[in-house]
Amino acid sequence: MIIYLTVGDQPSGVFNSQVIDFVNFLAASTSQKVKLVAFISIRGFFSNRRQIQKKCPNAFVLPMLPRIKNWEKNKYLFFASLKLLGLKPSLIMGRNVLATLIALEAKHKGLTNKVLFDGRGAISAEWKEYRVVEDGFLEENIQQWERKAVLEADWRIAVSNKLVDFWNTSFHYKPGNETVIPCTLDQSYERIELSDTQVQAAKERIGLAPDKITLVYSGSTAGWQSGSLLRLLLEELLENQTTLQVLFLSEETATIQSLAAKYPGRIKSRLLPPNEVASFLCGCDYGLLVREQTITNQVAAPVKFAEYLACGLKVLISPNLGDYSELVEKEALGYLSTALPPQLEKMSLTDKTRIQQFALQHFIKQNYLPDYLEIIKQTT
Numbered sequence: 421m422i423i424y425l426t427v428g429d430q431p432s433g434v435f436n437s438q439v440i441d442f443v444n445f446l447a448a449s450t451s452q453k454v455k456l457v458a459f460i461s462i463r464g465f466f467s468n469r470r471q472i473q474k475k476c477p478n479a480f481v482l483p484m485l486p487r488i489k490n491w492e493k494n495k496y497l498f499f500a501s502l503k504l505l506g507l508k509p510s511l512i513m514g515r516n517v518l519a520t521l522i523a524l525e526a527k528h529k530g531l532t533n534k535v536l537f538d539g540r541g542a543i544s545a546e547w548k549e550y551r552v553v554e555d556g557f558l559e560e561n562i563q564q565w566e567r568k569a570v571l572e573a574d575w576r577i578a579v580s581n582k583l584v585d586f587w588n589t590s591f592h593y594k595p596g597n598e599t600v601i602p603c604t605l606d607q608s609y610e611r612i613e614l615s616d617t618q619v620q621a622a623k624e625r626i627g628l629a630p631d632k633i634t635l636v637y638s639g640s641t642a643g644w645q646s647g648s649l650l651r652l653l654l655e656e657l658l659e660n661q662t663t664l665q666v667l668f669l670s671e672e673t674a675t676i677q678s679l680a681a682k683y684p685g686r687i688k689s690r691l692l693p694p695n696e697v698a699s700f701l702c703g704c705d706y707g708l709l710v711r712e713q714t715i716t717n718q719v720a721a722p723v724k725f726a727e728y729l730a731c732g733l734k735v736l737i738s739p740n741l742g743d744y745s746e747l748v749e750k751e752a753l754g755y756l757s758t759a760l761p762p763q764l765e766k767m768s769l770t771d772k773t774r775i776q777q778f779a780l781q782h783f784i785k786q787n788y789l790p791d792y793l794e795i796i797k798q799t800t
Contacts, residue, residue: 421453423509427519431471433694437606440476445785459484495522510800520569534799537573545715567591579721580742603723609730622703636704638669650710701731705767709737729779732772
């Protein structure tokens with residue numbers, strides 16, 4: 421049996437695609453029994469547990485102790501649960517640092533044979549650069565915790581080659597016992613059909629002008645999303661090209677309101693449930709992925725990149741964003757935000773289809789099944 425362990429991740433679009441969809445895929449595609457064990461906040465616990473178990477029926481969802489600084493104490497409930505359920509997993513996959521440390525302690529106690537660190541980013545850098553936690557003890561210790569997770573795990577998954585480089589320079593990790601697998605698409609993105617009719621229908625649903633070129637920003641408005649940089653880029657583009665319009669699929673912010681006032685009729689925003697986002701993305705031309713030059717962003721692999729491509733969008737991307745900035749230039753998947761053409765052109769259906777096919781070749785879980793099978797062989 422394999423356990424996929426998460427600590428502190430709440431139900432969301434990312435949780436659906438990167439946790440639930442992955443667990444369901446691994447269980448369906450391998451001979452292994454795979455169980456999700458998720459520690460979530462006690463705030464809204466029962467509602468969130470229902471959400472998780474609706475999509476992953478055999479998930480074991482546990483309440484975290486209040487306050488993230490008490491994360492380590494959750495291990496006692498985890499150990500007791502393993503014994504109570506009679507589970508002796510051959511492998512525990514820890515999503516990020518804290519889950520991996522609990523998994524390593526379980527291995528030390530003989531409750532599992534191997535531990536895999538599923539590295540989603542440079543967590544110590546992210547906590548410091550974006551003040552993810554407001555606790556001095558956590559900030560002081562996260563680097564050594566991340567070092568322990570990286571160096572003591574039996575195997576590692578990294579979302580980018582740049583993340584492996586970060587492990588090497590920060591923790592003296594010697595590459596060789598890791599697999600690089602980018603953030604992959606939710607399976608719903610594999611079934612998108614592109615046609616002129618569908619693209620036009622998507623524009624009409626949200627009230628976009630059919631004759632204009634549509635830029636879209638989809639996702640969180642958290643600090644690492646670099647809202648000020650995005651605003652500067654959009655103002656430059658909107659001033660220089662009157663045929664552009666912008667769609668925000670996110671919570672409305674003061675920045676969005678300000679842009680809407682400055683460019684009347686050219687800015688729209690909608691907050692959608694995750695399962696409706698793709699149908700609106702299909703009606704757009706370019707996806708926006710603009711980030712600051714921080715370590716957090718330089719090792720990242722935003723799933724939004726793959727989602728934009730799967731919907732047939734080119735991407736306007738910052739330099740040095742994980743492995744993706746170079747990929748955009750190499751494969752003609754869009755433009756660097758620092759090297760835009762004089763005028764952006766409307767996407768043709770031919771271009772949209774080419775880009776969608778690229779996404780299906782590089783960002784669906786099925787294409788990485790040989791890698792997952794090799795990981796299981798190495799660790800069970």
